[in-house]
Amino acid sequence: MDLVTRLTRALTDPEFETDAPYAELPRLSDVQLGSLLPLAYRVGATGTPTMTRVRFAVEGEGRERPARYTPEACRAMFDALVAQLEERDAADLGRAVASLLRCTGPRPDLAVPSRALVAFRLEKDDLRQPYALLAVAALAGDGSLREVRERLGRGGGPIAVDESGLVAGLAPDELALLSEAAERDGYGAPPPLPDLWRRIADIPAYAAFARRALEAATERAEAIQAGRIPYKADGAYTDREVAVLGCAARVALVRDEPWLPDLLDRLLPAVTVAPTTAKTLPSQALLYELVRAAQEHPTPELVTAIRTVRTSVRHAGVPKTLDRMLKKVDAALAARTDVALRLPTLGFDADGVLRRTAGDHRALVTVTDSGAVLTWSKDGRPLRGAPAAVRRDHGGLVKELRELVKRVGVQLGTLARALEAGFTVDAVHPYGRWRTELAGHPLARSVVGRLIWEVEVAPGEWQAVLPGAGALPGAGGLPDAPDGSSVRLWHPIRSDPGTVRAWRDLLTERRIRQPFKQAFREIYLLTPAERETGVYSHRFAAHLVHYRRMFALFRARGWTSRLLGFWDGGDQDEAVCTLAAGEWQVRFAHSLATAGDEDLATTDQVRFDRRAAGGWREAPLADVPPLVFSEAMRDVDLFVGVTSIAADPDWTDRGAEREYWQRAGFGELTASAEVRREALRRIVPRLAIADRCSFDGRWMVVSGDLGTYRIHLGSANVLMEPDDAYLCIVASRGRSDGEVFLPFEDERLSLILSKALLLAGDSGITDPGILGQIKRGA
Template sequence: MTGAAESSAPRPDAARQRAFELGALLPAAYRSQYIVKFHTAVMEQAGREQSLFTPETCTELFDVMVEVAASRKTVNPCIATGALARCPAGAPLERLAGPARVLVEFLLREERLSHPFATLALAGLAGLDAEVAERITRELGPIAVAEVELLLGWGAEHRALFADPMQDSTFRPLAPLPDLRGRLSGLPGYPAFARTAVEAAGARVAAIHAGEIPYRAEKAFESSEKKTIGRAVRLALFRDEAWLPGPLDRLVRGVAVAPTSAKTLPSQGVLFEVAHAAESHPTPEAVSALRTARRITRHAGVTKQLDRMLKRIEPVLADRLEVAFRLPDGRVRQTVGEHTAVISIEDGVELSWWHGDKKLKTVPAAVRREHPDEVKRLREQVKQVRQQQATLARALETGYASEDGPPYRQLEGRPITDRLIWEFEVSPGVWRSELGMNVPDVPVRLWHPARVPPEEVRAWREAVQDEELRQPFKQAFREVYLLTPAEEETRDHSNRFAGHVVGYHKLYALFKQRGWAAGYLGPWDGGCNGEARRLLAGGRWRATFFHDLYDEEHATTGQVRFHRPTDGGWLLTPLAEVPALVFSEAMRDVDLFIAVTSIGADPEWLDRGPDGLRDHWRADSFGPLRSSAEVRRDALARLLPRLAVADRCTLTDRFLVVRGDLRTYKIHLGSGNILMEPNDAYLCVVPGRGGSDRIFLPFEEDGGLLSVIVSKAFLLAADTAVTDPTITRQIHG
């Protein structure tokens, strides 16, 4: 997608100017806390959008904070240090020293040290390092003290940058800096300290297990040390440090189980700090360590919490392409007594048992009797391998939107590559598509239908159908979303998926599953308007899907917008400037959200949904097809001649029409819902599986709707054989 369509969206310099304007408003807003509307409006905006400061506005803010401290006895040091970290021209450090000294003396005198790192940053300006360090380290453990000692060697601006992510998440005065983790990665000495901290924590836990330090439940680390270890692990995971896997595995194993037979842990806090860090920046090794902890811990509550956290971690791992490609192959061959257990992944993940060269139908009785724990462990491993394969497939999909060539060659020789279509640059600018990664020593990329002519798409779809090739994700039949004339008109937003009514709880779950970040909506102040966001192309683009709460069970859908990062924050960008595959992949996700969660996709909704939404239900149930349904129609057109009921089926623009002996039925290709001729009476059939079990379907990624449609076709073609009274009553009227 190319072109420079004229747009009302702000340019990067305009976005930067807006951030400076917001920074200029903050001193007045901080001073005017009793002018509630003005103060609230500016502070809320500063919490959402980037603010930047000139040396003059930074100085003004510090002076105002001194005034407020004197008159109202209150200081939020995070606002001051936030300004210090957001002054691109450099803060006037000498000019700020006096106000900073007043603020620090106030905080020490009033013993308001709930933001120790922000206070330490101000102390660096004020020349009060010794006084502040003595106060904030009084109750710190040695690992946390070492962190403070490192910070004391930094200047005030570096300290302010370090303090920025430590703002209270319930009241964050300034929106987080873009690429904050990358900025922290460059702080002098901190990457090396992170390694020292993780290794020191591991050594302490090892000493507890060796009996050198007495075991006390949950007392392995001071509260401050847990946070320090969490920060160290988070940065090391972000940097994907080569040294981390071994020390992290030993630390996680050590804190997950007591050295005695007790169900308690040396430190749940450190275990969950590691898990939270992995939620932000997962690696296969961190996931493996947490799965080990989940297996060995004796505390049932910890097991449940880790299960929940691992579910959140897996989708995020798929967005770290180069890291996700390190996921283990998954194939296992293991001797268990006189038998062999084999986990294969060639066509789905399967655990099989062998005796010599003979494959057995079930787990051998001797193995069940003599090795029950090993059987249980292998079954758990099958679940893990299935999840790993799903994550790897998702990572491959994520690569479509990448602007840099993902390192696909890392996967060479893996079974997953054999079922995918690849493109190879056989000469400069000339790409040739092949099934399987079988052309060595040339650039390679995943084939996408948006990059090739329609006749090539048709050829690959026929090949996948003819060879009954089950692809790891929908590739040959992948939907393509191009910019429409309406979107060219709206310029910086798309209304293509606006106006649908969806089941909210299912939608929210799908956001998490597909790696979109969204707050949970509810009947509280500001809780009815939602934005789901997904980063694409390694963080170079952000897609936003707007949605609003309709009632406790439903939401309505709104615009889709795209932003790219600038110094002034995220810049709203004209759709015509969004790379073609970034646009297509984001819109594909939104289409999936609606296809799966729309009230029209629920055949029983009409019996229990609110009356006010019946028109929405009918429009979604039987309206024009979206792109996902058009692809389903194409797949069904290829599939129909293979069906035993083909002579009773006709494909129209929206429906699969099935001729039964009693009536003729129209199955909508977008919802799977059914109308009966001649009067278009609605027929409610709850999805079930039937004749489609024996038929190859090229994909089941859309909630199984293609399978549902085929099953309903088999059922209704033989309508005289239907015995379910809930269906026959409707057919006979």
């Protein structure tokens, strides 16, 4: 019996017995899957265990990859939805439009089942999935479309009413596209069609409506700010209007409309700050909807606008939520290489300076490595700040320049984050455009000039260069290559160890701090053990971590995960992150170990999935592109390294976890700790304590006047010689030297240096807690 026949009998014959053949389902063709999905939907609560198992298996396969429906299967899906109305007391119209969009032949006559589905929804006053409801109503005829449109317009708000009038004139397939894009909450939702929003954006009537809707939203928000409309917290728009405006924003972003940046610069500030002193927002809902649109179709202008208003929001929780959401925006912007390089000059000259005059005074805004700096002068003499006369007579200019400084900082931060997120995309840019719009841009070059780039000077031959400080000895300046050549960010995983060391030496010698860790970036190569396990890595398994801290890091780094708790099935999960422009996905398993004031979790396997046929399929680790693998494991190392109890100096006296603390807190170095050791080897010889420091494997050894100390380069924990007694130094007790140059930001690196500086001069320690431990050890 072939697979399709076996599955058909399992779904329709209560007497038939078989196991759910999960491993065989990928063998089904898309059309065969489409023929089985209507049968699976007909299996209700009264189905036998076999029927239910097979139903869930088939529906699960339908969520993993797109099915295709013959005209007969499309009609069968509509009939199945009608047949299950009474038992399920619901009609999932998303399944109807999915079969409609994926129909392989002429659309069958669907008027009768469509009328039944619409009548059921209207009788229940269930207006969810409005686009799907309109699409099915358009198929039903008999006045159904008119009635649905009238019902959707009630209380939806003027913008929603305007859209209802527009979409009622669209074809059923166009309405189905809107439903597929905007209404993906159903259990059986298949993977979305490729270029879905592009297809919607190509509907001329909807593209025109998008501008009209966003302009109407802006005018209303500005009227609220001006007091012409009474203010109500989060009441500027109805729920339906927020959803409609989200669709309008996505269409405008996909089309990259030239009018959109200026409009968003008006709309976003108007919806994020109350016209009163209240800490509420005119529309928190629309703010988040626009950020979700940016996650899918980002532009540099929108990302900058969001980051700019983030600093002015008074509501305490909104900035944190925005920060989490913006992580995904940055990654998406890196993948959208056609717009990612775009950056306005904002009036700055070729030298990165903007000049303004205020009476006898002169203002200069200068772009530096750390952002923009505003300075004032009179008759060529620098002043400490804006003089009182300038603030009095030119207050508008002072405000404008201060806002400009803030905006430049936001734009440069957006650019740096987008470039770093482009590592897994392996973003490549045309050399001529890069040279003009980035390396030669008055603002962008402060970021670009401190990063190492590779130019393809011949097919397959890449030359690395640091634009702001020259290249490695003998490499010359910017290479002479055609404008059409490719340029990309250099990554250490593509270089030999000697070249990596040379770049690190150059950055340290010239005291160049990169916008993000590049030359000193950790790399993670596949190990023999991982080749042996095949589809999973145990490299970061079996660690004890502070769960809440790790969960916060998940969200900060753009990973998604459920908040764990000790309820049925709630004590374990996988944190998931999508990489490489949506082509790869990494999963990091973890589970709760203890509950109480400080929840602990244990870490487990890391696995990878590849997007295939519109869905996700688990992939062998050996098939994961090395750069994608390295960047994913870098995040996991961060999660474990930062939140492990081994890095907690106060954990030494606590319970059964002491054994793990001892093992992990002084164990072999991870890739991030090895990079830290390399940085310290370059930094320490430049310090006054250099003659008191040496390196021994995973330790930095510091000789003080009272004793000798070994600082672990991973955890920063300290042991005292000769008997390895533990020395507890709480971070705030250490002292740091602000003059010490650090080539990258790393809290553990700073902590190790502060402890080394403290212990090298241990005879000057006055803290009784630390001094008492040292004397006892001696």
